[in-house]
Amino acid sequence: MEISENSRVWIYQANRPFSNSETAQIEQTLNAFTDGWHAHEHKLAAKAEVRYNRFIILMVDESVAGASGCSIDKSSQVIRELEQKYNVSLFDRFNMAYKKGEEVISCSRQEFEELLQRGEITPETTVFNNTVQTKEDLETRWEVPFKYSWHSVVFQALVS
Incomplete structure (x- = not known):
């Protein structure tokens, strides 16, 4: 369809x-x-x-x-x-996802913050914007570099 x-x-x-x-x-x-x-x-x-x-x-x-x-x-x-x-959680909005190479990894908000502080997640790391609301946004704004996502605003103080 x-x-x-x-x-x-x-x-x-x-x-x-x-x-x-x-x-x-x-x-x-x-x-x-x-x-x-x-x-x-x-x-x-x-x-x-x-x-x-x-x-x-x-x-x-x-x-x-x-x-x-x-x-x-x-x-x-x-x-x-x-x-x-x-036996999976699908409604946890503090479950963060990012790409490491081609692999999608999820972690808690606290783990995400720690990865940022250690520089394992960088401004270029692909993150997932699960707040998109249209199919067009899904195709263009769902998988984006950290620096262009809402994540960069929320976690701004942690980015080196």
């Missing part, structure tokens, strides 16, 4: 990588969910995917039908069920 660049996006970051088989199972669950996802009797033009075996991404093309509070609650319920089934 093709959805517009203005589609609304939600990103859930796991605190550990999923195995390939877990990713396949999760995508199957998400596809079943998005195929039947409705808001006020209207089918949502929705898509879901897992990237890097770590990020669950839901998208809704609100030019077709807008997501409602109840429909968003239903998606949150599915994500919570995935948390329980796979």
Whole structure:
């Protein structure tokens, strides 16, 4: 399904990588969910995917039908069920992710601060901006160097 660049996006970051088989199972669950996802009797033009075996991404093309509070609650319920089934945290906003080479690593906020202080995370390190809200932003502003991310503002005092 093709959805517009203005589609609304939600990103859930796991605190550990999923195995390939877990990713396949999760995508199957998400596809079943998005195929039947409705808001006020209207089918949502929705898509879901897992990237890097770590990020669950839901998208809704609100030019077709807008997501409602109840429909968003239903998606949150599915994500919570995935948390329980796979024994993983998906709602922890203090779980930070960055790239080391091609590997995606996650850590606590405290660990992230320590890595910054030791210079292991630099202004050029790719970090993930899970606050993006549209598909276009997902493609252009999700994976960015630390120096261009919100992280650089929050952790400004720690950057050498």
